[in-house]
Amino acid sequence: MSEALVTFKGVVAGYGGGDVLKGVDFAVQPGGVTCIVGPNGSGKSTLLKTASGLVRPRLGEILFKGQNLVGMTPRDILKLGIVQVPQNHSLFREMTVEQNVELGAFLERDRRVVAERLARIREMFPIVADRAQDKAGSLSGGQQRLVEFARCLMLEPELVILDEPSMGLDPKTLKVMFGTIRMMRDAGRTILLVEQNARQALKMAERGVVLENGQVRLTGSGLEVLHNPEIGALYLGGSLEEARHPQS
Ligand SMILES: Nc1ncnc2c1ncn2[C@@H]1O[C@H](COP(=O)(O)OP(=O)(O)OP(=O)(O)O)[C@@H](O)[C@H]1O
Numbered sequence: 001m002s003e004a005l006v007t008f009k010g011v012v013a014g015y016g017g018g019d020v021l022k023g024v025d026f027a028v029q030p031g032g033v034t035c036i037v038g039p040n041g042s043g044k045s046t047l048l049k050t051a052s053g054l055v056r057p058r059l060g061e062i063l064f065k066g067q068n069l070v071g072m073t074p075r076d077i078l079k080l081g082i083v084q085v086p087q088n089h090s091l092f093r094e095m096t097v098e099q100n101v102e103l104g105a106f107l108e109r110d111r112r113v114v115a116e117r118l119a120r121i122r123e124m125f126p127i128v129a130d131r132a133q134d135k136a137g138s139l140s141g142g143q144q145r146l147v148e149f150a151r152c153l154m155l156e157p158e159l160v161i162l163d164e165p166s167m168g169l170d171p172k173t174l175k176v177m178f179g180t181i182r183m184m185r186d187a188g189r190t191i192l193l194v195e196q197n198a199r200q201a202l203k204m205a206e207r208g209v210v211l212e213n214g215q216v217r218l219t220g221s222g223l224e225v226l227h228n229p230e231i232g233a234l235y236l237g238g239s240l241e242e243a244r245h246p247q248s
């Protein structure tokens, strides 16, 4: 087995009102999509935030290529190549699409490098070229999401963290969005994804993780998690009756 890119070890974290994560252990392998599913309030977003430094664990370690992220600032974590696309829309609405995308490379001082990256991003994301001079606020929600993906790739991150990127997208845009996640994966990024469209996400994901009440309940390939009868019943729209009598 290859060495993990990120390893969560006994991660305990919360917001002051008690622990939300109650000892989380799992590893994100390099390359591919790792998809976390679980009921509302199980701690999925909190878990992602511990990896990007927005929530600091009370106990445990998060090792990124062997280096402990716990205690680092979000900026230092970004510099290591871990970038999170936030759940809510985060573009500067009054700035143009291109200006927003360029901002993604704010850690890179060499203008030539920024220009080269922008050229590649324009090829990957036609909207960045087509709507370059339009204000970001004039784009639809789905288009803004794609520009947010484009912006995060300007840092050439090793790990891309996505929290419910399909939130609020219509079915057609949803398809484009999932296609874009595949494209980022195929471009060599490792993706850590939380997705409410769990069925669709697990089909695409190399690996699945089920989080329940702040602990990892199950890990496996995306399809193993998808076809686990109990998980299907609990989180993917089946019924518990079906889980108990899968063939009936
Ligand atoms: N900023 C915060 N301050 C206090 N409590 C919070 C905060 N953010 C989340 N919580 C609480 O932590 C628990 C886990 O929330 P979290 O957002 O991690 O769950 P989730 O699995 O992402 O849920 P959802 O599927 O609804 O997005 C919930 O009980 C929530 O109310």
Ligand SMILES: [Mg+2]
Residues within 6 Å of the ligand: 044, 045, 046, 163
């Ligand atoms: Mg959440």
